[in-house]
Amino acid sequence: DNKGINALNNKFEPARTDADWLSRDEEQVDRYVADPLCGGPFTAGYWIDFIGGLLHVGSDSLLNRIRSDMPIFIFGGSEDPVGGDKGLGDLVTHYAQTGHQRLKIKIYEGGRHEMLNETNRAEVYRDIVEWLQPVARRGA
16 A cells, blocks of 8 residues: 555645656656556555665764765755655754755755656756856865
């Protein structure tokens, strides 16, 4: 049963598919739905591993292992039901609280979960390249 994942679609009801939460780009959503390697079923073991991984990856001890002067670009969509404005803001705050100094955040209005597969993906790719160029010249 995929009720946990399908709940992410609630804010987009009436939805065209169970995966509308991923992107506003219907073609990208259809590609995801048609791909047998995408989606569930999600077992109890999956959820244990997934939640455990999230708790580990967001821990202070792990974030403290990342150099504090490492440039970090955090971006996402305002309509992402997994994070959105609040989740991205909390993430940036957590990085700042663990001493990370070179943070950039960009929240794309209306964007959903997969910003690299969104209707404004050209803008997202351009922003990534613009962020990377001075970082690459200066050296991380």
